[in-house]
Amino acid sequence: MSSENVEIMRLLMANRNERKLHKRKCDATGKNIISAYHADAPFKVYKNDFWWSDQWNALDYGRDFDFSRPFFEQYAELQKVVPREGTSVFNSENCEYNGHIRESRNCYLNALVYRCEDIDYCYWMVNVKNAIDCYLLIDSEICYWCIDTIKAYDCIGLQEGFNCSECYFSFQLVGCHNCLFCTNLKNKSFHIMNEPCSKEEFEAAKKEIFDGTHASFWNAMEKFNQLKKNTVHRYAHNINCENVTGDHMAGCRNCADCFEGFDSENCSNCVSLDHSHDVHNCYSAGWPGCDKIYNSVVTRGSTDIAFCIYTFFSSSLRYCDSSHRADNCFGCIGMQHKQYCILNKQYSKDEYLKLLPRINKHMKQTNEFGNFFPPSLSFFTYNETAAQDYFPLDEKHALALGFKWRKDEKKDYQPPTVSVMPENSSDADFNFTKEILACEDCRKNYRIIERELSFYHKHGLPIPRKCHDCRHKIRSNMRNALKLFSDKCDNCGVDIKTTYGKRRVEKLLVSLATVYCEKCYLSSIE
Structure with missing residues (x-):
């Protein structure tokens, strides 16, 4: 991403708390709940099932548009009174302590989870069973510390793997089985350090590492990290893509500066895409697919959406938040099955279509039109959002950019009840x-x-x-940042755009890794 695109994405991500959970009361039922919102939030927070029920109506908070005041000022007042949903937990069993999880069971302290079972401490998981401490794992089972991997079975310490089983502390493997400390292999079995071995040799080496001790595991991890530094790196981990710049894209066409996308086309400056078309400046669009989305955060199954946050199965929304199965709404919060509303007030179709151009003209005069919500309108503090994970700031710089910040709460952490952690x-x-x-x-x-x-x-x-x-x-x-650098293939010299940056050594810029273009990389792997 360019510096300009980074700032666009920073602002979007600062409206999404994915991993920080708080204990608080439901403002409707008084029950204790787990919530993405701190107990000191200046608005009401409802337990999920109550928020989605018909026991309250977002239209009760409607108000007239005041053409003597800026829109964002009026929207901020609406924010303070419309209740929020505590966490995004949908159709899941025994998954209370998670952020943004759907159709899953028996999961604990994960975020961004879809159709998973028995996983703990993971991030961005789709159709996974029995996994711990993983980051972006899809269609996999029995995994530990796996990163950016698809279709893995019984793997530990596998990064950038595809269709692998029983592979350990390895990098950029495709169709491999029973590999240890290997890089850039395709369709290989029983290899250690990229050399063939017998089954007995492999099992002996595996047993030596996985003996249950802290020292053995982390020594292996250090060895793995050194292997990564010394191996050839693919300039971008894109699969079956055409005219795409970015990383971790699969089955995509005509996408620029996009990351972590699947089966999407004609998109730009996006992170997290799925079956989406004509999506620009967005974080998380798809699941299911979207069409014609601009400058928005978390859009599902929707079309013609701009400057919105958390929009599910809706169309023609502008500057809305948490509005689902809604159509033709502007500046609304918490709308469900509604249409032709402005600032949560119901209008007829004719009234809506007459009023909307006046509002657009007014926002152009106040220099608000075409801009996403300012940092001050985020429901979260910067250091509890996805923005801090991807684009970290310290308190001083976050406040200077207009974001809020939550100081570490003074907690009297309890001393451990074990004096020495078990080595094994x-x-x-x-x-x-x-x-x-x-x-x-x-x-x-x-x-x-x-x-x-x-x-x-x-x-x-x-x-x-x-x-x-x-x-x-x-x-x-262990992953590269969401930033592209213009560079040249270290083998043939062709121009590439890659997430592998450079470091300065004296007066020279030296690559952080040996990086090959797609053609050279494919010809180099074994």
Whole structure:
């Protein structure tokens, strides 16, 4: 992304809290709930099932448009009175402690989850079973610490893998099985360090690493990171794409500066696309597909949407938030099955069509027309949003840009109830799940749940010494940033756009990695 596009995406992402959960009361029922909104939020927050019920009506908060005042000022007042949905948990069982999860069961402390089961501490998961500590995993089962991987089975420490099984601490593998410390292999089995081995040699090496100890696992991780530094990198991890710039795109056409997209075309400056067309300056559009979306955050199954946040199965909306199955609305919040509304007030079709041009003209005069909501109107503080994950800022810079910031709450973290963490997970029985642990990085308290401990026992993995947030940061840092650099293939010299940047050594710019264009990369892999 260009610097301009980064700032557009930063503003969009600052309206989406994906991973920070808070305990608070439902303002309708008084019950304790888990929410994306802090207890001190200046608006009402409802339990999910109550928010989606017919026990309240967003039209009750409607008001006239005041042409003597800026639109965003009036919209801010509406924000303070319309109730919000606590968390986005849909059609899921035993998944209360998650952010943005659908059609899943038995999941704990994950975010962006669709049709998953028995997963913990993961981010961006689609159709996955039995996984822990993974980042962007699709159609997979029994995985640990896997990143940007599709169709994996029984894999640990696999990054940029496709259609692999029993592969460990490996990078950029396709159709491989039983590989350890390997990079850039295709359709290989029983390899260690890219060299063939017997089944017995492979099992012996695997047993040595997965002995349940902290030292063995993290020594292997360090070795893996060194392997990545010294191997050839594909300039972009795009599959079956035509005229696409960006990374992690599959089955896409005519997309510029786009990341993490599937089966989409004619899009630009987007992150997270699925079966979408003509989408520009958007974060998360699709699931199911979208058409003609502009400058919006989280759009599902909709068309002709601009400057909106959380829009499901709607059309022709402008400057709306949390409006679902709605059509032809402007400046509305919390609308369901409504049409021809402005600032949550109902109009006839003729009234709406006459009033809308006047509002557009007014917004041009106030220099608001065509701009996304300003940072001050985000419901969240910057450091609890996706923007902080992808484009981190410190408090000073966030405030200077107009965002809000939540200072770390002064918590008296409890001392750990174990004086020494077990070196081997086999030394911990299920009574260990009652212990209070302290993260070795941030000192935040955390626990090990029973399903998690069983997974570690079964796969010879150590008990983590860091909390799930700090582990997520490690995995995030193992991925490239959402930024494209103009460069040349290190083999043939052709121009490329890649997420691999450069570092300055004396007066020279030196690549952070050996990067090949698609043609050279495909000819180089074994």
